[in-house]
Amino acid sequence: MIDYIRDGAEIYRHSFATIREEADLAVLPDDVAGVAVRMIHTCGMTDLVDDLAYSLDFVEAGRRALEAGAPILCDANMIASGITRKRLPADNEVICTLSDDRVPRLAEQLNNTRSAAALELWRDRLPGSVVAIGNAPTALFRLLELINEGVGKPAAIIGVPVGFVGAVESKDLLITRGPAPYLAVRGRRGGSAMAVAAVNALATKEEIL
Amino acid sequence: MIDYIRDGAEIYRHSFATIREEADLAVLPDDVAGVAVRMIHTCGMTDLVDDLAYSLDFVEAGRRALEAGAPILCDANMIASGITRKRLPADNEVICTLSDDRVPRLAEQLNNTRSAAALELWRDRLPGSVVAIGNAPTALFRLLELINEGVGKPAAIIGVPVGFVGAVESKDLLITRGPAPYLAVRGRRGGSAMAVAAVNALATKEEIL
Numbered sequence: 001m002i003d004y005i006r007d008g009a010e011i012y013r014h015s016f017a018t019i020r021e022e023a024d025l026a027v028l029p030d031d032v033a034g035v036a037v038r039m040i041h042t043c044g045m046t047d048l049v050d051d052l053a054y055s056l057d058f059v060e061a062g063r064r065a066l067e068a069g070a071p072i073l074c075d076a077n078m079i080a081s082g083i084t085r086k087r088l089p090a091d092n093e094v095i096c097t098l099s100d101d102r103v104p105r106l107a108e109q110l111n112n113t114r115s116a117a118a119l120e121l122w123r124d125r126l127p128g129s130v131v132a133i134g135n136a137p138t139a140l141f142r143l144l145e146l147i148n149e150g151v152g153k154p155a156a157i158i159g160v161p162v163g164f165v166g167a168v169e170s171k172d173l174l175i176t177r178g179p180a181p182y183l184a185v186r187g188r189r190g191g192s193a194m195a196v197a198a199v200n201a202l203a204t205k206e207e208i209l
Numbered sequence: 210m211i212d213y214i215r216d217g218a219e220i221y222r223h224s225f226a227t228i229r230e231e232a233d234l235a236v237l238p239d240d241v242a243g244v245a246v247r248m249i250h251t252c253g254m255t256d257l258v259d260d261l262a263y264s265l266d267f268v269e270a271g272r273r274a275l276e277a278g279a280p281i282l283c284d285a286n287m288i289a290s291g292i293t294r295k296r297l298p299a300d301n302e303v304i305c306t307l308s309d310d311r312v313p314r315l316a317e318q319l320n321n322t323r324s325a326a327a328l329e330l331w332r333d334r335l336p337g338s339v340v341a342i343g344n345a346p347t348a349l350f351r352l353l354e355l356i357n358e359g360v361g362k363p364a365a366i367i368g369v370p371v372g373f374v375g376a377v378e379s380k381d382l383l384i385t386r387g388p389a390p391y392l393a394v395r396g397r398r399g400g401s402a403m404a405v406a407a408v409n410a411l412a413t414k415e416e417i418l
Contacts, residue, residue, distance in 0.1 A: 015373040044397030081290035188253030
């Protein structure tokens with residue numbers, strides 16, 4: 001037998017305590033700090049705090065929307081897969097349209113990536129939704145375009161696409177424009193797991209379920 | 210209209226070129242470098258190279274197993290969800306047993322986390338498989354225990370659990386014991402996306418499909 005902690009709840013408690021000890025959470029509003037803890041937990045990096053950007057109404061707006069039954073719109077199947085359903089306050093729908101049969105054709109028509117084209121199928125659901133973009137910068141760019149076109153605004157935007165082409169720029173544009181309450185991670189870092197962590201943190205204040 | 214690159218293949222090419230330019234891939238064997246590129250792509254961090262640990266036979270063993278039809282055993286549903294099925298050379302099965310109805314009871318019996326208990330349902334499939342652990346350190350600890358008990362060895366182990374309790378220690382133990390060809394990320398970093406990237410890289414040498 002190897003010696004390690006085998007109690008799930010104890011692992012969570014220990015992890016969150018370590019994060020609260022090491023991360024510079026004092027610079028964040030309390031409600032954002034709670035979200036940050038989960039995001040740090042999912043990536044193992046306490047310095048994520050340095051790159052967090054957010055509007056002050058993000059947590060309250062996102063939480064209120066979820067409690068009112070808002071759908072969660074995701075740009076990647078991994079995000080939809082990772083959201084803990086039992087944390088959701090209103091059995092909220094979790095939607096990812098990336099694998100919809102219509103998307104490849106929409107991508108051709110729009111001359112854009114499939115990740116961006118998949119947002120065409122969000123139009124009806126977008127107003128008042130919670131958006132979680134953790135993969136494709138083009139999806140975040142496209143979201144900003146749709147909002148600019150006058151498609152109704154989401155209640156809250158989690159904008160944490162990752163990578164080397166467009167990730168920095170799309171998140172900077174989200175932060176500059178701030179078209180709706182938002183949370184973003186500046187720079188190249190991001191990803192599906194961070195998006196999931198932010199949704200799971202919004203969904204309930206309970207840290208351990 | 211916002212000005213951004215909208216061509217998926219061009220985004221991939223550009224991303225991989227940036228990674229190859231910035232990351233210190235020269236320290237890695239060629240075949241591991243190919244895997245590293247995808248892992249860096251998925252997390253946005255070129256310094257991941259510094260924390261990579263691997264056995265020299267990892268890529269060849271993993272690739273051979275997948276080509277021969279080995280199943281891929283994952284510790285998290287997000288990993289199973291993220292693996293690109295069309296990259297797989299033999300329509301390989303992708304298995305995550307975490308949500309199996311038997312797991313909560315097994316966890317009680319074993320006095321371990323559900324992530325670790327889920328490996329009880331891997332026993333028959335483990336020999337010759339490709340294992341991808343990207344979430345729970347306890348799953349990696351449990352894998353090492355099972356191998357030690359004499360359950361047949363996997364063909365290759367991707368060991369990239371993430372976090373603050375047991376992640377460092379479980380990966381260090383994998384690296385020290387090296388019970389089968391392995392790839393790991395030392396330290397706290399890791400996650401489902403890195404595990405997915407490593408599987409997708411093993412699955413085919415093609416960078417863009």
